Amino acid sequence: MVRFTIPREVYFGENALDRLASVSGTKAMLVVGSERLKKDGTTAKIQSRLKKAGIESDIFAGIEADPSITTVMKGVAAMNSYGPDWIIGIGGGSPIDAAKAMWIFYEHPDFTFEEAAKPFNLPELRRKARFIAIPTTSGTGTEVTSFSVITDYETGMKYPIADYNITPDIAILDTSLVADMPLALIADTGMDALTHAIEAYTSTMANPITDGLAIKAIQMIVRDLPASYEGDVTARNSVHLAQCMAGMAFSNAILGVVHSMAHKTGRVLDIAHGRANAIYLTYATQYNARTAPEKYAEIARYLGLEGKTDAALVTALVDCIKKLRSDLNMPSSLKEHGTDEKFFMSQVKEIAKEAVGDPCTGTNPRPVSEEEMTGLFEAVYYGKDVTF
Numbered sequence: 001m002v003r004f005t006i007p008r009e010v011y012f013g014e015n016a017l018d019r020l021a022s023v024s025g026t027k028a029m030l031v032v033g034s035e036r037l038k039k040d041g042t043t044a045k046i047q048s049r050l051k052k053a054g055i056e057s058d059i060f061a062g063i064e065a066d067p068s069i070t071t072v073m074k075g076v077a078a079m080n081s082y083g084p085d086w087i088i089g090i091g092g093g094s095p096i097d098a099a100k101a102m103w104i105f106y107e108h109p110d111f112t113f114e115e116a117a118k119p120f121n122l123p124e125l126r127r128k129a130r131f132i133a134i135p136t137t138s139g140t141g142t143e144v145t146s147f148s149v150i151t152d153y154e155t156g157m158k159y160p161i162a163d164y165n166i167t168p169d170i171a172i173l174d175t176s177l178v179a180d181m182p183l184a185l186i187a188d189t190g191m192d193a194l195t196h197a198i199e200a201y202t203s204t205m206a207n208p209i210t211d212g213l214a215i216k217a218i219q220m221i222v223r224d225l226p227a228s229y230e231g232d233v234t235a236r237n238s239v240h241l242a243q244c245m246a247g248m249a250f251s252n253a254i255l256g257v258v259h260s261m262a263h264k265t266g267r268v269l270d271i272a273h274g275r276a277n278a279i280y281l282t283y284a285t286q287y288n289a290r291t292a293p294e295k296y297a298e299i300a301r302y303l304g305l306e307g308k309t310d311a312a313l314v315t316a317l318v319d320c321i322k323k324l325r326s327d328l329n330m331p332s333s334l335k336e337h338g339t340d341e342k343f344f345m346s347q348v349k350e351i352a353k354e355a356v357g358d359p360c361t362g363t364n365p366r367p368v369s370e371e372e373m374t375g376l377f378e379a380v381y382y383g384k385d386v387t388f
Contacts, residue, residue: 004252005167005251007171009169010171010172010244012174012175012244015174016174017172017174017177018049020132020172021049021052023086023170025053025086026085029057029075029082029084029088031063031096032063033063033094037136042177043090060102067094067097069150087102087103087106089168092135093139097150098148099131100161101116101150104116106128107125107127116159120162122163122165124165131169132170133171133172134174134177135173135178137189139193140189140247141250143173143244144171146164147162147251148161149263167251173240181236187330190229191277191330192274192277193246194324195274197213197214198218198299199259200249201215201253202295205253206253207253209252210250214245215302218299218302219302221239221243222320254359254360256284256361256364257288258277258281259277261276261280261376261380262276262277263360271334271339275331279332279380282332283379283380283386286385289314291366293310293313293314294310295365296310296314296317297310297317299317305317341381351377353370356370356373
């Protein structure tokens with residue numbers, strides 16, 4: 001038996017925020033990252049619609065790029081004091097992930113992060129509150145996923161929480177909220193979304209439902225991300241929806257080694273998550289397709305790429321991703337990114353060991369050893385094709 005879980009309601013397009021005006025409840029806690037969403041009027045738009053629904057609201061701000069346990073527990077304390085029956089995560093992946101974790105401990109104060117990090121181990125939620133996710137970037141897909149990652153800054157330990165209980169009740173993708181994204185963010189989040197879709201499609205847990213979402217998301221992102229980057233509003237709206245579809249796919253099919261690598265290098269190498277995925281994706285594709293080329297070849301066919309054999313189609317797909325990366329003015333290797341060679345070489349074996357142990361490695365289409373992962377990272381650093 002296979003399970004497929006997404007939010008009960010997904011609203012997208014222009015004026016999607018208007019759904020908030022008909023939500024039933026009394027109090028909502030808005031969880032945001034920086035004060036930017038207050039200054040640009042985003043939170044005011046949301047609060048005005050909640051007011052129409054007769055819902056009071058308060059704001060918890062200050063979520064870091066990698067949400068911390070400390071911040072999560074501060075948010076829980078604020079919720080305990082305020083008593084919301086709706087929790088609304090607004091922004092990119094970090095504030096929405098943090099809001100999901102706050103939700104767990106708001107409802108179950110005696111639960112621990114160690115228990116929460118055990119896959120599919122959460123107690124039932126929705127006894128105190130329900131959850132709405134409103135993304136303001138186009139890449140993480142967290143508004144429709146069952147995942148959250150929280151960091152203990154004192155120990156460096158990351159707690160990956162995976163449980164269908166934290167899949168939001170409502171996801172709202174209002175295209176007006178992504179109209180003014182900076183160029184670097186458009187590129188980084190767009191390539192993150194493409195990686196989600198490709199890894200979901202090639203995952204060992206893929207199924208026909210996730211395949212349909214993933215392949216359509218791939219087609220839309222490859223077609224529209226360059227135009228979105230150049231300022232085309234219609235294309236940007238398309239990518240915003242595509243990244244949500246990719247999120248639905250990977251929340252159910254899981255991911256692969258591209259994300260394993262990105263998870264373990266973001267803080268160590270000071271590289272944005274989406275940018276890391278953009279760099280690693282072509283090399284991981286070469287590595288995986290050495291023994292499992294079929295679905296990569298299928299992706300190439302769906303994109304209309306040419307090739308008479310699976311190997312030729314894989315090469316065409318890799319070239320397509322390279323061109324997309326170039327069109328977005330993104331580096332093609334860690335060396336080009338500016339990562340110091342001496343520092344990288346001093347860290348690579350430990351990073352490789354941790355990447356092999358990442359949960360996403362378990363659903364990669366090709367098994368990987370620590371030695372192979374080290375070689376993969378070295379190829380990524382120097383920009384060399386993967387031939388092993």
